Amino acid sequence: MQQQIIHELDDIDIKILQLLQENCRLTTKELALKIHLSTTPTFERQRRLEREGYIQRYVAILDADRLERGFQVLCNVTMRQINQKLRLSSRLL
Secondary structure, three states: OOOOOOOOOOHHHHHHHHHHHHOOOOOHHHHHHHHOOOHHHHHHHHHHHHHOOOOOOOOOOOOOOOOOOOOOOOOOOOOOOOOHHHHHHHHOO
16 A cells, blocks of 8 residues: 655645635646746646645536525534523524
């Protein structure tokens, strides 16, 4: 079994992560310009961040209003203790 080496993040790695979090569609060239490195080390750093799990995937954030779609949240809450006032108010729901 091969053991994966995890590198410490330096300031450039953190900047790459911040920029990609803002816009994951940046090209390697655009990213390189923003972090003041050439494209090859920028590409290698980005791939290492992916390989080491700092970047898990790239996603698109959709505009629910534009799509005319809302969203629904299902939530289940378990409480260890409940006071009398809360118990009475929850029965009204």
